[in-house]
Amino acid sequence: MAAEFNIEARWPELFAPLDDATRTHVVNTFASSWHEGWVPNREDVENLTDYARGAIDKSEYDRRAAGAAERHRAHAIAS
Numbered sequence: 001m002a003a004e005f006n007i008e009a010r011w012p013e014l015f016a017p018l019d020d021a022t023r024t025h026v027v028n029t030f031a032s033s034w035h036e037g038w039v040p041n042r043e044d045v046e047n048l049t050d051y052a053r054g055a056i057d058k059s060e061y062d063r064r065a066a067g068a069a070e071r072h073r074a075h076a077i078a079s
Contacts, residue, residue, distance in 0.1 A: 005030075005031055005034050008023070010040075010042075014046055015027075026048055026049055044068065047068070
């Protein structure tokens with residue numbers, strides 16, 4: 001796990017459209033997972049920020065998340 005968590009610095013363009021309360025909520029969501037050992041990737045961050053700002057609905061968020069999970073699972077099997 002990386003020693004420092006600063007997800008906004010990695011992908012500032014994804015956080016720029018969010019208001020302060022939404023940005024804090026999204027960052028805290030990822031921070032709790034990071035503390036459990038998960039390292040966020042751009043795709044997951046983009047999906048959640050898109051959902052949080054209303055660019056996609058819950059069904060699209062779920063579809064994207066399922067697709068990402070399947071790609072990660074397929075990659076792990078192939079490795």
